[in-house]
Amino acid sequence: TELQALAPAERDARLLQALDDLDALELSLFGTDRSVLASYAADPRFVLPRYPEQVPASFAGGRDYLYQLEPRDDGYVLHLVLALDSSRNAPVLQARFGLDPVLQTLASRIEDQARAYQRLSYLRGALRYTLSAVLSFVLLASALGAVFLALALARRIARPIQRLAAATEAVAQGDLTVKLDEAGDDELTALARGFNRMTRRLTEADQRVRAGQAELETERAYLAAVIERIRSGVITFDGRLRLTTANSAAHDLLEAELLSLRGLTTTELAAALPATAPLLLALERGYATGSAEWREELALADDRRLFLRVARLPEDGGLVAVFDDAGEVGRLQRETAWGEVARRLAHEIKNPLTPIQLAAERLRHRYLTRLGPEDGQVLDRATQTIVNQVDALKTMVNAFSDYAKAPRLRPERQALAPLVQEIVELYRGEDRLSFQIELDSQLPALRLDSGRIRQLLHNLISNACEAQPAPQPVLLSITAQVVSEASRAFVELLVADNGPGVDA
Secondary structure, three states: HHHHHHHHHHHHHHHHHHHHOOOOEEEEEEEEOOOEEEEEEEOHHOOOOOOHHHHHHHHHHOOOOOEEEEEEEEEEEEEEEEOOOOOOOOEEEEEEEOOOOHHHHHHHHHHHHHHHHHHHHHOOOHHHHHHHHHHHHHHHHHHHHHHHHHHHHHHHHHHHHHHHHHHHHHHOOOOOOOOOOOOOOOHHHHHHHHHHHHHHHHHHHHHHHHHHHHHHHHHHHHHHHHHHHHHOOEEEOOOOOOEEEEHHHHHHHHOOOOOOOOOOOOHHHHHHOOHHHHHHHHHHHHHOOOEEEEEEEEOOOOOEEEEEEEEOOOOOOOEEEEEEEHHHHHHHHHHHHHHHHHHHHHHHHHHHHHHHHHOOOOOOOHHOOOOOOOHHHHHHHHHHHHHHHHHHHHHHHHHHHHHHOOOOOOOOOOOHHHHHHHHHOOOOOOOOOOEEEOOOOOOEEEOOHHHHHHHHHHHHHHHEEEEHHOOOOOOEEEEEEEEEEEEEEEEEEEEEEOOOOOOO
16 A cells, blocks of 8 residues: 555555566566556566456455466476455556575475376376275275184183183082193283192192191190090080090990090980989089089989099080099099108108218217227127118108109100010029010100109019919010001000909
């Protein structure tokens, strides 16, 4: 608008100056009536300016400029058209610029691609059909390939899972030796490693359980063997007062075969064995009170009396009953009382013996050298007799005192066979005494009190000689061997003689 308002001469000067400044090929100004108001061209091809025909259509959309590349023989020219105001028939400034070689090359390539696109557009229908057919075939082939690949992958994935399922079933059946292949580095391999760790831990746990069961069975057998050997009767009941175990002493004291009635309740046992009813009723009474343990003395139907001790089992609330013949218990109590009396008497008797012995020794030491030969001999014999008799009395008192207390064992690990041979050698000189010795060469070293073993063998041999009237010969058989019972090993020492035995 400013150029249009200038005087023609000044407008021409301004336009020419802009042509030089912008290095343009053409600058032309058209009025509202499309007339040429001013025009300058640096290229002879653009000396005669023409109003751009595409301006009305382009500016009708609200645009105020237009540019395009015009192909020429020597390259491309940038054609720029600019509206000078926003009116419908605004003045128009038209400019053309040459492009540098780089832009020329790019424009040429763009033109080539445009022509190629036009050719492709012309062939689009045929290409669409061809490409549709090719793509359909490729899609079908891809689908078939995907199906086959999926089947192969499914088989590959399912095979380890099938092996895992089979291994799991084997473990469920108790086979803990099954193992899965751990080759690879995927999730299934990690699962196989976890499964193998699980089977190893199950195997270790199973081994511990088996070892514990074996140890429990051994301890149970040992406990059963110990209970079987004690002189007290022992019977056990579960939480519902059903008989579970009974030892041989219980059979003897109750005069009943209890093991054949295992599983019966106390009420059923009382009906089957009326003689034991007082014992069973006592157990029921104590069980009903909820006491942890109790003891009482009771009379059986045949007037025998039993001393009963009962304890409740903490695990299942069952009972353990231990009972003895009350007469035997009384005898033991009397022996204990007499033992205490013997201990006190031995202590009182022993107190004056030591001063007596010391006094006799001092008399002998002080006056033996002062007296004459005859008196010295009398003193020597008298004091020596006193000392010897005091020693004998001490021995008797010690033996009497031993009655009052249980023998104190002094066990030491040593072989049994040499000890037996030593005792036998002491009796080899007896004319009517002969031995038959059988000692197992595999006897292990034992923890035993050698003094007590010597005393035991001396007593047995002496008793055998005293039981056989003279001059009849005495034949003693001594056997030592290793025996097994209830999964435990023992050393058995057996001494037998040819005496008449004990009357029943």
